[in-house]
Amino acid sequence: MSDSVAGRLTAPAIRHTTRWDRLRINRNWLGFWFMLPAALILVLFLAYPLGKGVWLSFTDAKIGRTGVFIGLENYEWLGLPWWEDADGVFWLSVFNTVVYTVVASVVKFAIGLYLAILLNQHLPFKALIRSIVLIPFVVPTVLSAIAFWWIFDSQFSIISWSLRHMGLIDHNINFLGDPNNARAAVIFANIWRGVPFIAITLLAGLQTVSPSLYEAATLDGATRWQNFRFVTFPLLTPIIAVVMTFSVLFTFTDFQLIWAMTRGGPVNATHLMATLSYQRAILAGNLGEGAAIATAMVPFLLFAIMVSWFGLQRRKWQQGADND
Incomplete structure (x- = not known):
């Protein structure tokens, strides 16, 4: 028991x-x-x-006042849908944003890829050169914008001064006072800041490519262009998709550079959707309208993300699968 x-x-x-x-x-x-x-x-x-923010876009909220639900009135006032062009400044900001993003992203990718391939070669002082390339990305955005604001100043521009002393022009160039010149100036500043990010990221991807692949391609008679076309570029495709997604998102939502250089001028020629949203919501006090402009950016950003996502899914060179 x-x-x-x-x-x-x-x-x-x-x-x-x-x-x-x-x-x-x-x-x-x-x-x-x-x-x-x-x-x-x-x-x-x-x-x-x-x-x-999405909820505020459906209200008439202002700074100091909660606001009430008004449905799609903010979007209708902005000109959405497109056939009700109630606010020309909004559609101008959409045009500026798309041009700014497309041109800057394409040029940044081209220059960044070239620099990455160049820095991947056996160069003297390679580590020092890589550090120097990173400087534009490390410098604070506002400091870069102020520097470019002085470079493109209508009276004290170093570019105009140099061209005048070389006898190429007889008067200063109005960089930030002319709409087309101002667009080109802010795009140039964005490219200067964004190239290092793309170059260093692609350089990291290039260093993961085995040299034996190039050796095998060279033994088969491949030229430098064929090495790039059939070895380098396919292996960099996933990294390119990711880095360009970030580049497009950062460029599309750029605010500091534009606001510090031009504040959207002249005559709204450099207003992006981000700067217009800030102007309407914070400076003018119309939180609902500013939130509607910011919300209108979401479809563009989702489109960029989806392009990258589907690009990453079509990696037959890595998965060995047929995409057809």
Whole structure:
């Protein structure tokens, strides 16, 4: 009798596995638990402000006043849909934003790819050159904008001064006072700042390409262009997709550079959607209208992200799958 009692006392208690226990130790859920803290931070600092902004775009809120729900009035006043062109400045800002983003992104990619290939070669003082290339990206945006504001100043521009002393022009160039010149000036400044990011990122991708692939292609009679076309570029495709997505997003939502250089002028020629949203919401006090302009940027950003996403899915060179 005592032996049976002692056996019952020492026997381990049988614990039934609950559904929570299975989820907690399941490998398929392990990634979810690791990503949960980051997801909560994103929801708190990104999703909530985005949702709040979308809600404000449907109200007549102003600074100091909550506002009431007014439906699509803000969008109709902006000229949405396109056949109700109620606000020409808004559509001008859309045009400026698209031109600014497309031109700057294409040029930044071309120059950045060239620099990456150049820096991947065996050059003297290669580490020093790479550090120098990073300087435009490291310098604060506002400081760069002020520097370019002086460079393109209508009276004290070093460019105009140099051209006048060389006898190429007889008067100063009005860089920031002429609409077309101002657009070109801010695009140039954005390219100067953005090239290092693309160049260094692509350089990191180039260094992951095995030299044996180039050796094999050269033995097969491939030229430098064929090496780039059939070896370098396909292997860089995923990195190009990611880096260009970030480049497009950063360029499309650029605010500091434009605001510090031109504040959207002259005659709204350099107003981007981001700067116009700030002007209407903060300076003019129309939070609902400014939020509507900012919300109108979302479809463009989603389009850029989707292009990159589908580009990453079509990696037959890596997956060995047919895309047809």
